[in-house]
Amino acid sequence: MKIALALLFHRTREGLRLTRPKAQMPMQYYEPNFIGEALVVLDRFGERAKVLAGGTLLGPHLRVNPDAADALVNLKRITELSEIRLDGDALLVGALATARSIARDPLVTIHAPLLAAAASSLGAPQLRTVATIGGNVLSTHHAADMACALLACDATATVAKLDDEVLTVPVGQMLSPAFAGLRAGSLLAGFRIPIAVESVDRKGRPLQGRPLPRLSAFEKMQTRQAFELALVSVCASVRRQPDGGVAEARIALGGAAQTPIRAIAAERAMAGGDMSDARIARAAHAAADVDAEPCDDDRASAAYRRQLVRTLVTRALISIRRTIAEGA
Numbered sequence: 001m002k003i004a005l006a007l008l009f010h011r012t013r014e015g016l017r018l019t020r021p022k023a024q025m026p027m028q029y030y031e032p033n034f035i036g037e038a039l040v041v042l043d044r045f046g047e048r049a050k051v052l053a054g055g056t057l058l059g060p061h062l063r064v065n066p067d068a069a070d071a072l073v074n075l076k077r078i079t080e081l082s083e084i085r086l087d088g089d090a091l092l093v094g095a096l097a098t099a100r101s102i103a104r105d106p107l108v109t110i111h112a113p114l115l116a117a118a119a120s121s122l123g124a125p126q127l128r129t130v131a132t133i134g135g136n137v138l139s140t141h142h143a144a145d146m147a148c149a150l151l152a153c154d155a156t157a158t159v160a161k162l163d164d165e166v167l168t169v170p171v172g173q174m175l176s177p178a179f180a181g182l183r184a185g186s187l188l189a190g191f192r193i194p195i196a197v198e199s200v201d202r203k204g205r206p207l208q209g210r211p212l213p214r215l216s217a218f219e220k221m222q223t224r225q226a227f228e229l230a231l232v233s234v235c236a237s238v239r240r241q242p243d244g245g246v247a248e249a250r251i252a253l254g255g256a257a258q259t260p261i262r263a264i265a266a267e268r269a270m271a272g273g274d275m276s277d278a279r280i281a282r283a284a285h286a287a288a289d290v291d292a293e294p295c296d297d298d299r300a301s302a303a304y305r306r307q308l309v310r311t312l313v314t315r316a317l318i319s320i321r322r323t324i325a326e327g328a
Ligand SMILES: Cc1cc2nc3c(=O)[nH]c(=O)nc-3n(C[C@H](O)[C@H](O)[C@H](O)COP(=O)(O)OP(=O)(O)OC[C@H]3O[C@@H](n4cnc5c(N)ncnc54)[C@H](O)[C@@H]3O)c2cc1C
Pocket: 050, 051, 052, 053, 054, 055, 056, 057, 058, 059, 075, 095, 096, 121, 122, 123, 124, 127, 130, 131, 132, 133, 134, 135, 136, 137, 138, 139, 143, 144, 145, 146, 182, 186, 187, 188, 189, 227, 228, 229, 230
């Protein structure tokens, strides 16, 4: 949070001031204690209000565009937005949960290991301490790590509005290029990740006679490890049949299209089959040549990203196969 505040404020003799040209109206700053309070402020200022979470993206944006908002609503006091807990057959992760807390939470490591792996890969430790999962999804960056993991987990987002209406939106829909962003006056409250609670005991061990737990692998390629977004990332998970075959595969790609996407053709190539080299190769080719629609940019060419998709999908599926062979 310190990083974000330093980007937004400057020190004067009287104390801290929001960084804004003097001629303009001062930006109003709010720290509500409850979701309802935040929604009242957001409703009052409409399009002219900005929600501040970790501030790793909003901070630099407001520094360059100081007149982009009339009100800043810092969510840090709303403790329920940082909660991570089980609710029946789902894991609930508050929008304000940081990458660091997600990576370390035992509930996440047991029930949504892909999300834990994606969170722990994000940026550097300083960034993980402040960067939130809500901000990551709303950044709509094509290589947003936690967004990609949520997509592979079939998660839904919960959006709160002043009229007590709570909207549930599939994360896939929220990440689609057609999504117009959250309506003014609304707040992203958190995510609901479906889990097979009944299939594992408290320590994550499979229970006798119950469906086998989903196995997953996260792969990421970046030019350097800290302070750099992925060129391409892959979140893969497999639900097995008792005979060792694949009942269902979920594969999400980051950095391979305009937004994080599900690799539907690759998932179909894996479903109902075994985990042989040939099938894995077919799935990797499908991901690279059918699902991926990468762009050229100053960090990598589209052709290179396509090759990375092929390599990382192969690696992820082989890693899952190895886990199965080790007796998971
Ligand atoms: C140096 C550097 C390295 C990075 N490395 C990575 C990386 O490896 N992987 C990766 O995925 N990302 C990376 N990022 C991007 C960024 O840090 C993450 O996407 C982060 O999770 C954004 O979250 P935040 O809490 O800082 O969002 P903020 O900057 O606070 O907010 C981002 C946007 O979302 C809105 N918002 C946030 N929360 C809510 C809410 N609850 N309701 C409504 N609106 C909301 C804000 O108004 C703003 O428009 C990096 C960024 C930097 C600067």
